[in-house]
Amino acid sequence: MLLAAAAACRSALRGRLLHTTAAAATSSSGVEGLQRRYSNLDQLEADAKHLLTPQAYGYYASGSDDQWTLRENKEALQRYRLLPRMLVDVSNVDTSTTLLGQHLASPILFAPMAQQRLCHPEGELAMARAAAASGLPYILSTMATSSIQEVSDAVAAPSAAGGAAEGLAWDPNLWFQIYVLKRRDVTEMMVNEVTRLGYKALVVTVDAPRLGNREADERNRYSLPPHLSLKNLELITKAAATTEGVATDGSKFGRHFSDLFDQQLTWDFIPWLKQASPLPVLLKGILSPDDARRAVELGVDGIILSNHGGRQLNFAPAAVDMLPSVVAAVGGRVPLLVDGAITRGTDVIKCLALGASAVLVGRPLLWALTLGGQRGVEEAVEMLRYELELSMALLGVQNVEQISSDFVIPPRGGHLDIPTAQR
Numbered sequence: 209m210l211l212a213a214a215a216a217c218r219s220a221l222r223g224r225l226l227h228t229t230a231a232a233a234t235s236s237s238g239v240e241g242l243q244r245r246y247s248n249l250d251q252l253e254a255d256a257k258h259l260l261t262p263q264a265y266g267y268y269a270s271g272s273d274d275q276w277t278l279r280e281n282k283e284a285l286q287r288y289r290l291l292p293r294m295l296v297d298v299s300n301v302d303t304s305t306t307l308l309g310q311h312l313a314s315p316i317l318f319a320p321m322a323q324q325r326l327c328h329p330e331g332e333l334a335m336a337r338a339a340a341a342s343g344l345p346y347i348l349s350t351m352a353t354s355s356i357q358e359v360s361d362a363v364a365a366p367s368a369a370g371g372a373a374e375g376l377a378w379d380p381n382l383w384f385q386i387y388v389l390k391r392r393d394v395t396e397m398m399v400n401e402v403t404r405l406g407y408k409a410l411v412v413t414v415d416a417p418r419l420g421n422r423e424a425d426e427r428n429r430y431s432l433p434p435h436l437s438l439k440n441l442e443l444i445t446k447a448a449a450t451t452e453g454v455a456t457d458g459s460k461f462g463r464h465f466s467d468l469f470d471q472q473l474t475w476d477f478i479p480w481l482k483q484a485s486p487l488p489v490l491l492k493g494i495l496s497p498d499d500a501r502r503a504v505e506l507g508v509d510g511i512i513l514s515n516h517g518g519r520q521l522n523f524a525p526a527a528v529d530m531l532p533s534v535v536a537a538v539g540g541r542v543p544l545l546v547d548g549a550i551t552r553g554t555d556v557i558k559c560l561a562l563g564a565s566a567v568l569v570g571r572p573l574l575w576a577l578t579l580g581g582q583r584g585v586e587e588a589v590e591m592l593r594y595e596l597e598l599s600m601a602l603l604g605v606q607n608v609e610q611i612s613s614d615f616v617i618p619p620r621g622g623h624l625d626i627p628t629a630q631r
């Protein structure tokens with residue numbers, strides 16, 4: 209009885225708030241802004257959870273196994289301290305930066321995340337527009353619920369419905385995340401398509417030869433709702449690689465994707481990809497300094513240190529903790545990016561001080577999209593950018609280039625004890 213009442217209440221709330229969300233996605237005024245309702249990105253999840261089905265929330269929020277790595281991502285960041293310098297003129301603080309020759313309004317990228325239409329009818333389109341309005345790169349996932357072409361069209365020009373809120377510049381910068389499929393011809397078609405459409409970089413995810421064990425998805429028998437599909441698989445080939453059969457009885461979700469992925473993928477893929485497209489190639493999911501060194505030797509243009517938001521190998525370390533040894537191995541030859549539980553301006557500063565050129569933000573953007581559509585995401589990004597600017601002023605730096613290891617104090621006992629060959 210109580211459960212039924214709670215479910216009815218949740219469903220009513222969802223209906224009401226989804227209406228608000230739809231309005232937020234299309235109108236630039238009259239909607240109470242995220243910034244007025246929330247003080248920081250950590251506050252978004254609890255309310256977003258109420259708007260999502262338990263299946264969708266479980267899929268977005270969870271990590272693998274008992275989620276040690278998921279928790280560690282947050283805790284690792286909190287172990288670092290910042291050491292401010294005083295009496296610096298901080299009347300003008302510039303958060304902008306340059307990455308792979310591209311201008312970024314701040315050192316923040318939208319992490320690739322699959323299935324964004326689960327939380328908002330415009331999904332990836334709204335998210336990509338918010339990135340364009342914020343002057344930041346949007347990384348489209350292979351497993352998106354919008355196609356490569358649709359996302360490209362969505363950011364082509366700011367329209368009355370989908371453009372930037374007043375005062376924001378419009379600077380579309382699309383990147384594409386590649387899951388290498390057994391059907392290499394499909395992967396090749398995607399690479400050709402994004403190259404043709406002017407995407408600016410390729411991100412190859414290398415930490416998911418198979419999908420991690422997400423127990424929530426098993427419990428919830430998670431599956432993509434029937435009105436949604438993985439558009440890139442569907443549109444680019446009418447052949448075998450479709451989403452058919454994803455989790456109908458019990459969760460076959462993990463197994464389905466593991467079957468699609470090329471589990472035999474090795475380092476030979478990098479030279480293949482480098483000759484297949486002129487775009488810069490970054491590897492996402494590297495944690496070991498040896499892997500980072502090898503990637504650089506094979507000619508990658510950047511490395512994203514990541515444990516996939518704690519969704520792949522449980523007990524993998526937090527990416528931020530691996531930064532110092534990867535920095536030593538790479539020696540400044542390519543930019544290093546990092547992700548995992550970044551929600552605060554001070555988190556961004558810590559990563560930059562440890563040697564990253566920029567960070568990726570994941571789940572908080574999904575919560576913002578759920579709560580406020582495109583405008584909600586724009587506001588969430590602005591909250592983070594503003595925190596970054598303020599924290600830079602309090603740290604005593606005027607621009608991103610000035611953030612160095614002089615400003616960060618590692619946890620007592622130093623960094624992780626990495627085997628010597630890996631340093």
Ligand SMILES: Cc1cc2nc3c(=O)[nH]c(=O)nc-3n(C[C@H](O)[C@H](O)[C@H](O)COP(=O)(O)O)c2cc1C
Nearest residue numbers: 268319320321322349413516517548549569570571
């Ligand atoms: C719902 C969800 C879907 C994701 N899908 C992808 C994906 O398709 N490709 C990928 O490389 N990473 C994917 N990731 C990992 C993110 O890109 C990112 O590494 C991770 O979420 C860490 O950021 P966060 O802690 O800010 O969420 C996904 C993460 C989430 C939460």
Ligand SMILES: CC(C)CC(=O)C(=O)O
Nearest residue numbers: 322351416419465516519
């Ligand atoms: C559909 C999945 C393969 C996307 C993903 O990377 C994830 O859920 O972490």
